[in-house]
Amino acid sequence: MREISLKTLVSFLDAELGLSDFPKDESLNGLQVQGREKIRTVGLAVDACQYVFQEASRKQVDFLFVHHGLIWGGIKSLRGLMRDRVKMLLDAGISLYACHLPLDWHPSYGNNAELLRILSIRNMGEFGEYHGRKIGYWGRAKKDTLLSQFVAEVNALLKTKSSVIDFGKKVRNVGVVSGGGWSAITEADKLGIDTFLTGEPSHSAYTLAEEMKVNLVFAGHYATETPGVKACGRLMEKKFGLAVEFIDHPTGL
């Protein structure tokens, strides 16, 4: 097992993941909590929370990489749950690194590019504007598929149980925006998207999808945001030879 410095790992990830290209992200992307200086083991998780910190501590993780970090729009206080969470990390010497919108967007390691790859759908281009950036992708499947068959594949590959609204189209052109990306449905029309895959169900998406005749597949916020952190784990393993482990804490939402 190799060992590298925290500084080396952080500088590499900051640049590789293009953090400076997302100044409007509410998440403080990058190193949020500084732990020990030497890194041998990396933990991956979707959400920064006490369960994940406990597991990371038990597994002697040095560096925890998450999609949803602790710091959104600056620190207001270190009281209550926030104090407990930060204390757990500091006591265990674990660094916390967060990557939010850049990890949805990233063409090689991002949630959305990864979702298309996992589903064997050819990536055709960017889709889904959020805070002035397109963070999703749309792609074309090799052949028309029944929605029920497509959903069965999504559920099996992402270990999830999707909520589905069928507006009658077969699945060929799929738009993907992970997490709470429902508003991208407004762009589906002009790209000829017949099926929109996102994380959380949204009431507001229904009538838009109904009028555009676009199928809706809500595969879960958590389930659609595991592929990016896992891809970054493979990157850190390959680049630095670090030991990497995914800490699963599904919310079912």
Ligand SMILES: [Zn+2]
């Ligand atoms: Zn999210």
